[in-house]
Amino acid sequence: MPTSSFTNTKSFPTIAKIETFIPGTGGDGGDYHRQKNGHWILDGGKAHCEKPGVKCGISNPMSGWEQYREDRTSWGIGVLGSLVCIITASDGTQGVSTGFGGPPACWLIEQHFARFVVGSDPRDTNRMWDQMFKASTFYGRKGLPVAAISVVDLAIWDLLGKIRGEPVYKMIGGRAKDAKIPFYLTGPEPTQARKLGFWGSKVALPYSPRDGFNFVRRNLDFLKAHREALGDNFPLMVDCYMSLDVHSAIQLAQGAIDEKIDITWWEEVLHPDDFDGHKLLKQRLPQVKWTTGEHEYSRYGFRQLIEGRSVDILQPDVMWMGGLTELLRISAQAAAYDIPVVPHGSGPYSYHFILSQPHSPFCEYIANSPDGMSIAPVFGNLFLNEPVPHGGSIDVSDAPGFGLELNPACELIPSSQFLAPNPDKGLSLTDDDVREKKLREIEAIKTNGIAANGANGHA
């Protein structure tokens, strides 16, 4: 019987090392909210409080407490900060990624997830992801552990692209659209979004039900002022950052319909775990577009949103929900229901995904200058060549991986410096330390007696 002449003799590098760092400067890296006070993303834009009907503040789950109402830094939105992950292959090629999670995420990666990555073939993305996710099930599944897995996964994809000399989008389905990716802008001033060439604008809702019984009226006045400034035919969206419930969301959306304030979609109106709430919203107001997903994690969380068929656009954050490996699974699930997937933020990580997915029609950009009137790279000064939209669109480059080059001027603090003195011992005393301490106490009692040792508290 003839044997195949097609044998694969080409060796492929393996993963030799994984390292984590935090950027030395706030605003650099993947934590969108690590900004200096006064940034509009924290307080809604101070300049706007002087305008009639437009007040600073972003409605959020902490709005019920006066001292935490006006600035999201006050309750700790940027407390974790960014991190950078560098993975080095046996041939010296490096993959780089950023995300959020700061020192706690560095600790998880170095102390737990590294064992599933070092020594692996970087093409084995599914196995590495599965092992990281399953090994952290007892403390993970959502939130910080999955955000840490996301950063590792993105660094592996970057490495793979650099070894192969291909952009990531070419490895996950290739170019699904001929045109550039069109963007809408999230920011405090929709008229500025239009001037900059974006196709639409999303504003943050200023008032939650905890601001008082007139929160509906005040929000409608706020949105009406923006709609009047814009005129017709420019999409306006509203981000509610988990600050409403089913009843108040219906009150608001119905109010906008009654007053002919055209809103293209209402985003993240409910707590992320209120899956059934979305069904009630869709039943009551089926003509309204409801979107959510930026605080949901993994295919298990998104399965509930997809099967409920109540969400009109899914908005996973690829730096938070599990990375590109898991996003592709979610995207396949959503495609079977014809639900668009438009990732939350995430810069170039989202651009490569969007370019490769037929049901991902556009992208979000955040007006990340402090006053929200201009745009800058999503990751600050971390990379030398991060693309930003010009005239409201981007064409993804064919540079290998995610096409990002670390900026040598951006200081990176190795995690070994802040996980000291000895990360091997974890965050608490080891059994050996406890035993030694006990022995020293017993020795002190033998030498000085109980009273001198103070063990019984009386001389």
Ligand SMILES: [Mg+2]
């Ligand atoms: Mg949002």
